[in-house]
Amino acid sequence: MISASSEQAGKDGANRSTAEGFGGLRVVYFESRLATECGTLVEKSGGIAISAPAMREVELSDNGPAISFAGQLLAGRVDAVIFLTGVGTRHLFAAMETVHQRDELVAALKETTVAVRGPKPLRALGELGVRVDLRAEEPNTWQEVLAAFDANQSTFSLEGKTVAVQEYGVGSPQLASGLAERGATPLSVAVYRWATPENTRPLLDGLREIISGTADVLLFTSSMQARNVIEIASAADIVDQLRQALKEVVVASIGPVCSQTLDELGIAVDVQPARGKLGALVKAAAEQALPLLEQRRRQAVPGPPPTAGRREFASDDPEQSLFMRACRREPVERVPVWLMRQAGRYMREYRELRARTPFMDLCKNPELSAEVAVTAAARLGVDAAILFSDILLIVEPMGLGLTYTRGDGPRLQHVVRDASDVDRLQEVDPNESLPFVMDAIRRTRGELPAGLPLIGFSGAPFTLASYIIEGGSSRNYTHTKRLMHSDRGAWDAMMELISRSVARYLSAQVEAGVQAVQLFDSWVGCLSPDEYREFVLPHTRSVFDALPPSTPSLHFGTGTSALLDLQVEAGGSVLGIDHRSDLAEASRRFSGLALQGNMDPAILFAGPEAVRSGCRAVLTAVGDRDGFIFNLGHGVLPGTPVDNVIALVDAVHEFGLRD
Numbered sequence: 001m002i003s004a005s006s007e008q009a010g011k012d013g014a015n016r017s018t019a020e021g022f023g024g025l026r027v028v029y030f031e032s033r034l035a036t037e038c039g040t041l042v043e044k045s046g047g048i049a050i051s052a053p054a055m056r057e058v059e060l061s062d063n064g065p066a067i068s069f070a071g072q073l074l075a076g077r078v079d080a081v082i083f084l085t086g087v088g089t090r091h092l093f094a095a096m097e098t099v100h101q102r103d104e105l106v107a108a109l110k111e112t113t114v115a116v117r118g119p120k121p122l123r124a125l126g127e128l129g130v131r132v133d134l135r136a137e138e139p140n141t142w143q144e145v146l147a148a149f150d151a152n153q154s155t156f157s158l159e160g161k162t163v164a165v166q167e168y169g170v171g172s173p174q175l176a177s178g179l180a181e182r183g184a185t186p187l188s189v190a191v192y193r194w195a196t197p198e199n200t201r202p203l204l205d206g207l208r209e210i211i212s213g214t215a216d217v218l219l220f221t222s223s224m225q226a227r228n229v230i231e232i233a234s235a236a237d238i239v240d241q242l243r244q245a246l247k248e249v250v251v252a253s254i255g256p257v258c259s260q261t262l263d264e265l266g267i268a269v270d271v272q273p274a275r276g277k278l279g280a281l282v283k284a285a286a287e288q289a290l291p292l293l294e295q296r297r298r299q300a301v302p303g304p305p306p307t308a309g310r311r312e313f314a315s316d317d318p319e320q321s322l323f324m325r326a327c328r329r330e331p332v333e334r335v336p337v338w339l340m341r342q343a344g345r346y347m348r349e350y351r352e353l354r355a356r357t358p359f360m361d362l363c364k365n366p367e368l369s370a371e372v373a374v375t376a377a378a379r380l381g382v383d384a385a386i387l388f389s390d391i392l393l394i395v396e397p398m399g400l401g402l403t404y405t406r407g408d409g410p411r412l413q414h415v416v417r418d419a420s421d422v423d424r425l426q427e428v429d430p431n432e433s434l435p436f437v438m439d440a441i442r443r444t445r446g447e448l449p450a451g452l453p454l455i456g457f458s459g460a461p462f463t464l465a466s467y468i469i470e471g472g473s474s475r476n477y478t479h480t481k482r483l484m485h486s487d488r489g490a491w492d493a494m495m496e497l498i499s500r501s502v503a504r505y506l507s508a509q510v511e512a513g514v515q516a517v518q519l520f521d522s523w524v525g526c527l528s529p530d531e532y533r534e535f536v537l538p539h540t541r542s543v544f545d546a547l548p549p550s551t552p553s554l555h556f557g558t559g560t561s562a563l564l565d566l567q568v569e570a571g572g573s574v575l576g577i578d579h580r581s582d583l584a585e586a587s588r589r590f591s592g593l594a595l596q597g598n599m600d601p602a603i604l605f606a607g608p609e610a611v612r613s614g615c616r617a618v619l620t621a622v623g624d625r626d627g628f629i630f631n632l633g634h635g636v637l638p639g640t641p642v643d644n645v646i647a648l649v650d651a652v653h654e655f656g657l658r659d
């Protein structure tokens, strides 16, 4: 379990065999005292738990006076109650409601004489449904409270009565002695503040997740949480955005009192368990969240997603699109934009699908992978779509076995460590062993707007080799470098087999209907220029050499500042530049090549203004060169607010216009 502020989203690359419960949906909960239990329950139900405590932790014992007052009230031993403050009134109820139902308390108060000092407790009691009998005049001090009792002596005499006084902060000794002078027994009910938390950052981070659309389900376990959420959001000036965003998520409330408060605050409750217990709440939310989200999506305005109309297609021919012309370094009216990993967990539509279907099943189901690719492109309004698949699918038919596990990302069942392992590797015939990829391409192509180009892709030989040897993601690539430096023959044999497979794979994708292909050499930045030249360049070059020359080929790597010249030598008609490289310098150096890049994907977490200036900086770096495709320096990160991604695409559309 994590707090909303921590970077956790990258760890849920889950591939469950059966999707159940929340199925990977992101669940924000406001509980403080039982935060650990709540987080565990959410995770056990398949959700990603995001803790956003909305109340300061108050020990139950601190509410002793409130609870004992409630007991006396319900036992009929209190004759009158004086409420001094609005906030205190609410806190008193919140404390009493940890033990008793609000209805019972309101009914018991009906049997007493209820007095208020001023308009604030009057309003609070009104909201709670409590009738008020006596109201002090202005200026609403203890003197006016006593005067109100004095004026109504004929209907209610204080003589011999037990009068409870709700105190908040400092008590009121004058009021107590005034009551005693009139023959009453004052009963002080000190209320401790059920305050907003001392550190509001996790709560604010949680609220920002809701606003940016990266949260799916909210759990309210008390009515004070709801009030505090609105109070904190108002103080941070985000309450309007929050209210808007609340319409998109599933709101679950622990019971009728909490639901009523949410209702009063204008927050619609979707789920309320029959029993007001934490476990029942999580269970009900886990059962109902997905169907509710899906139902809402179906009811949404039919037709294309809202941003789909923002793109104008100059032509129905994808070859004439901005993207393809930029790949060919032809002049464009506007810089084209698409984003690596534009379809993924940062998008709610994807998370909903993923909650039902393991990742590998998505990749092997042409209908679903087409849906993911098309939805992402339409939602963002980008100028190219990318096939929905993964660079590692090709290792399965090599005979290595592949799973995606929660927390660890991809895992290979067998690894290659020496020459005999290399001998066992199988070359891939893509049409035979990856037919679902070709089906997905045909299907995606058919569903995309005719003029929108579709990009196919593969891992580059080195990056695939690193997975094949390490068995998963790696930090130091020690096994890879050991094989590379200790057995040149085995290394070359392996790289040749991978390269032939990749070349056939990409060519088959072109035949199936993609307009361009990208080679992802994501981890090649761990090599020195000498290593790259010696152990990688010839193999990567063999892939590019085998591709149809009329198809643009994009060559991408990260951490490649020192390798760019060699990558150009290896091939590709478009060179990808990551965010750590100097784009202006690359633009001057590689004037004969199209470039793609390079905004830091982390800027997408910094808000729309930062995104707009990040966008301008990239466009300034390339000036008016032909042959530029706007992209990030690496893929969109999980947890990225989708609105900021849309803001980026909009900014490129705005600032990327050419004369």
Ligand code: CP3
Residues within 6 Å of the ligand: 012, 013, 014, 015, 339, 340, 341, 342, 343, 344, 345, 354, 359, 376, 386, 387, 388, 389, 390, 391, 392, 404, 409, 410, 457, 473, 520, 522, 634, 635
């Ligand atoms: O819009 C798109 O770009 C979607 C298609 C796509 C995916 N992976 C889907 C995916 C593409 C182009 C990739 C490429 C990929 N996969 C790369 C190269 C790009 C890069 O980021 O450098 C690499 C190194 C991989 C390997 C991989 N796949 C890892 C390390 C992981 C787990 C961690 C992570 O980034 O999510 C995956 C899983 C994966 N591939 C997911 C998606 C949408 C997440 C799976 C899930 O839903 O849990």
